[in-house]
Amino acid sequence: MSAHEEKILMKGNEAIAEAAVRAGCTAYFGYPITPQNELIAGMAERLLSMGRIFIQAESEVAAINMVYGASACGRRAMTSSSSPGISLKQEGISYAAGADLPFVFVNIVRGGPGLGSIAPAQSDYFQSTRGGGHGDYRCIVLAPASVQECADLTYLAFDLADKWRMPALILGDGVIGTMMEGVSFPPMRDLSTLPDKSAWAVGGQQKTGRKSHHITSIDLVPASLEKQIIDRFARYEKVAAEETRFEEVECADADVVLVAYGTAARVSLGAVQEARKQGLKVGLFRPITLFPFPSKELEKLSNQGKKFIVVEMSMGQMVYDVRLAIHDKSPVHLIAHAGGVTPTEEEVFEEAKKILGGNK
Secondary structure (H helix, E strand, O other), rough: OOOOOEEEEEEEHHHHHHHHOOOOOOOOOOOOOOOOOOOHHHEEEEHHOOOOEEEOOOOOHHHHHHHHHHHEEEEEEEEEEEEHHHHHHHHHHHHHHHHOOOOOEEEEOOOOOOOOOOOOOOOOHHHHHHOOOOOOOOOOEOOOHHHHHHHHHHHHHHHHHHHHHEEEEEEEEHHHHHHHEEEEEOOOOOHHHHHOOOOOOOOHHHHHOOOOOOOOOOOOOHHEEEEEEEHHHHHHHHHHHHHHHHEEEEEOOOOOEEOHHHHHHHHHHHHHHHHHHHOEEEEEEEOOOOOOOOOHHHHHHOOOOOEEEEEEEOOOOHHHHHHHHOOOOOOOEEEEOOOOOOOOHHHHHHHHHHHHHHOO
């Protein structure tokens, strides 16, 4: 995707940190947790060396509330964690969404529930795509499948958060976060060219002479709060119309389409390549935005009579969005692993081969 400079070999977590700095992140607040510790370490090294703000907070709860404050002041702010840490941040994320504050947060998912394991998983899909905290809200969710996409999608996430005034989430997993690949980066943003937030951010009254802004998520008048939420969901519809992203591989003539994201998509791509070598018409549909979910594009494939296999590192969560998208017009099979177990190319290939052979 990016071809901005010579490639550097680094981990996905490190690429996210570098891309965030280049995107104009000037304030990061976090708390260590495996498997995203290279990210927080990278932010500490880069931001402090540039005279920007880095704080290792006393807890995940403290970190997300610091993000709220920095974003309210007009900063490009960010936090990151892994599954149980993200759960602790959900109240603050809900508050920020209810105040229409833009920021970026990263979840490098590990096995759960509870403390679970430190192995990679995708079992936070429901939490990520349905808001996660209390109330009616959504977050933009971007799912990288390579170290290059870790960089590109993080850079993009800051622009999307500012454009739509809502939280944007980078949803990876322990494989994506810790594997090493070559990556090139977009240019360093000139902070003076970042979006002007003075129309709503707090501070700056002495320089501009404008009235103070009051940023809050509370509204004790039900009809007024309902209107805010309705307006917010109208904005989400615009996000869906303009920001849906996906990738198709060998789907045009495929009889069976694998649907997967992140690490599961990398495994599925290997299965597609093996199937094609053996003359089997198997394709891959990879959602890049999990919200907005590319429902219309999947529906088009289902209208062509294709069968689907959803490959997930969970007991099956994205599979519900796939079934909703195709309105049960086509069979949807599921390959599910949980707790940090990853599917194999051979397993996915054999399932596709079995379905193409006529077995249900």
